[in-house]
Amino acid sequence: MDSVFIIEKSAIIVAVFALTMLMAMYSTWAERKVAAFLQDRVGPNRAGWGGLLQPLADGAKLFTKEEFFPNTPNKFLFILGPFIAMSTALITSAVIPWGDKIHVFGKDVLLQATDIDVSVLYVFGVLSIGVYGIMIGAWASNNKYSLMSAVRASSQMISYEVAMGLAMISILMMSGSLSLKEITVMQANDGWNIFYQPLAFIIFLICSFAETNRTPFDLAECESELIGGYHTEYSSMKMGFYLFAEYANMFISSAILSVVFLGGYHFPGMDWVNANWGINIGAILGFLALFAKICFFIFFYMWVRWTIPRFRYDQLMHLGWKILIPLAVINIIITGIVMVLFK
Amino acid sequence: MSVQQISLSGRKIEVSNKEMTFLERIYLWTILKGLWTTLKHLFRRKVTIKYPEETRTMSPVYRGQHMLMRDDEGRERCTACGLCALSCPAEAITMKAAERKPEEKHLYREEKYAEIYEINMLRCIFCGLCEEACPKEAIYLTKSKKIVQANYEREDFIYGKDKLVMPLEMAIKNTQSNKVN
Numbered sequence: 001m002d003s004v005f006i007i008e009k010s011a012i013i014v015a016v017f018a019l020t021m022l023m024a025m026y027s028t029w030a031e032r033k034v035a036a037f038l039q040d041r042v043g044p045n046r047a048g049w050g051g052l053l054q055p056l057a058d059g060a061k062l063f064t065k066e067e068f069f070p071n072t073p074n075k076f077l078f079i080l081g082p083f084i085a086m087s088t089a090l091i092t093s094a095v096i097p098w099g100d101k102i103h104v105f106g107k108d109v110l111l112q113a114t115d116i117d118v119s120v121l122y123v124f125g126v127l128s129i130g131v132y133g134i135m136i137g138a139w140a141s142n143n144k145y146s147l148m149s150a151v152r153a154s155s156q157m158i159s160y161e162v163a164m165g166l167a168m169i170s171i172l173m174m175s176g177s178l179s180l181k182e183i184t185v186m187q188a189n190d191g192w193n194i195f196y197q198p199l200a201f202i203i204f205l206i207c208s209f210a211e212t213n214r215t216p217f218d219l220a221e222c223e224s225e226l227i228g229g230y231h232t233e234y235s236s237m238k239m240g241f242y243l244f245a246e247y248a249n250m251f252i253s254s255a256i257l258s259v260v261f262l263g264g265y266h267f268p269g270m271d272w273v274n275a276n277w278g279i280n281i282g283a284i285l286g287f288l289a290l291f292a293k294i295c296f297f298i299f300f301y302m303w304v305r306w307t308i309p310r311f312r313y314d315q316l317m318h319l320g321w322k323i324l325i326p327l328a329v330i331n332i333i334i335t336g337i338v339m340v341l342f343k
Numbered sequence: 344m345s346v347q348q349i350s351l352s353g354r355k356i357e358v359s360n361k362e363m364t365f366l367e368r369i370y371l372w373t374i375l376k377g378l379w380t381t382l383k384h385l386f387r388r389k390v391t392i393k394y395p396e397e398t399r400t401m402s403p404v405y406r407g408q409h410m411l412m413r414d415d416e417g418r419e420r421c422t423a424c425g426l427c428a429l430s431c432p433a434e435a436i437t438m439k440a441a442e443r444k445p446e447e448k449h450l451y452r453e454e455k456y457a458e459i460y461e462i463n464m465l466r467c468i469f470c471g472l473c474e475e476a477c478p479k480e481a482i483y484l485t486k487s488k489k490i491v492q493a494n495y496e497r498e499d500f501i502y503g504k505d506k507l508v509m510p511l512e513m514a515i516k517n518t519q520s521n522k523v524n
């Protein structure tokens with residue numbers, strides 16, 4: 001029994017890992033394509049059909065680049081930085097419910113690496129560790145631009161995590177559970193959270209932009225002021241890990257947005273499909289639905305990146321502390337009042 | 344009209360410091376408008392010219408790679424007078440003159456011809472002054488319709504007569520079309 005359990009979970013973990021890697025890889029391709037199309041260009045089109053082999057070429061290039069170490073007393077931390085960034089980006093995916101149960105080999109298999117009942121806290125915990133990757137790497141680079149970028153990144157992450165957590169609380173009030181699986185099930189029964197909590201959705205969305213260091217909040221790596229920000233001194237695959245971690249983060253936060261607000265693997269008519277075509281097909285369609293939602297959010301990240309310019313640093317702090325946090329608190333109060341009145 | 348209102352380019356825009364409206368101040372609405380603008384571009388026709396497969400049509404006066412011309416009988420026109428080299432602001436042209444032998448009359452139009460004629464394409468700024476200076480109408484930048492190709496070595500950018508002189512087939516074709524007219 002135990003070995004079956006281990007095999008089953010390992011298979012899911014490897015699959016999720018592979019999926020995250022693949023998505024991160026192809027996000028780099030998609031980013032360039034979207035950027036190009038939004039600017040009336042065609043984007044990469046030489047490596048493979050439509051440039052589809054471009055990520056592989058990039059990977060080969062990063063691997064073969066010279067490994068450069070700056071003159072730093074903290075060689076160990078210098079290597080640790082990208083390592084932490086990459087691992088935290090990857091381990092968040094453990095608690096995301098990728099689909100409902102499927103029935104294989106006479107057994108119900110849950111399409112989720114682990115369904116811990118504090119998954120929301122787990123996600124937030126891992127997200128906050130993520131900033132250490134940037135901070136440690138930048139600190140160890142022994143470079144003032146990297147350091148400034150680290151300061152910006154950490155203060156930005158800390159301020160936006162507050163608003164993000166507060167926005168999340170209103171969802172938790174409705175679901176009454178910290179498990180992402182339960183939140184999905186609740187949405188399948190009562191309707192998607194985005195319709196009940198549009199304000200929380202907008203706050204959460206804005207905060208995820210800040211958490212993933214994407215434009216318009218990419219002050220940590222703004223080229224015009226800080227060269228490359230925290231990865232200025234990095235080269236070769238260590239640099240690749242940082243870039244990769246950014247895209248993996250984007251994928252994961254899109255997944256979380258879809259799970260928390262767009263009903264996860266739920267799609268309209270899921271009950272009917274489950275009843276008539278069997279739960280396996282239902283689960284697969286559910287996974288595809290989740291995947292489509294994630295892709296939409298990834299596209300949205302890119303779309304926004306090529307639309308809005310970067311915020312100024314004081315505007316960023318102003319938005320975070322003076323607008324988003326009060327709004328999130330008001331949202332909690334309204335949610336509480338409505339819940340008391342209607343239940 | 345006061346001086347402040349004159350706009351030479353016709354594109355002068357008055358800066359206004361009017362207060363932002365509420366919709367503008369919460370950004371969200373303006374961001375949505377911006378997203379709509381970029382979304383429209385997603386489906387626009389792309390302006391890229393995929394270079395090696397597609398080339399842009401050159402305008403008739405485009406100054407590309409030089410061509411040393413031949414006359415109607417296929418003889419090289421250049422007489423190695425050196426005026427082009429003298430006029431060249433980038434000092435890109437060098438040449439060595441030689442005297443035409445009697446049996447070479449079908450090859451060179453004048454009694455003196457350029458034995459070696461080299462243009463350093465890295466120095467050349469494609470100003471066309473050599474073309475203007477030439478008394479024999481022997482050098483043109485508009486005829487070859489070619490862009491000087493990229494290369495790896497500096498030496499490879501020094502173009503000799505093998506690359507510059509008009510190909511014979513082209514001369515034959517020109518002669519024929521001239522006869523028809």
Ligand code: SF4
Pocket residue numbers: 427430431432433434435436462466467468469470471472473474484
């Ligand atoms: S085009 Fe101008 S720069 Fe080039 S060779 Fe002729 S005169 Fe010199």
Ligand code: SF4
Pocket residue numbers: 420421422423424425426427428438457476477478479480481482
């Ligand atoms: S190209 Fe013209 S100007 Fe230059 S040397 Fe020949 S004849 Fe003289």
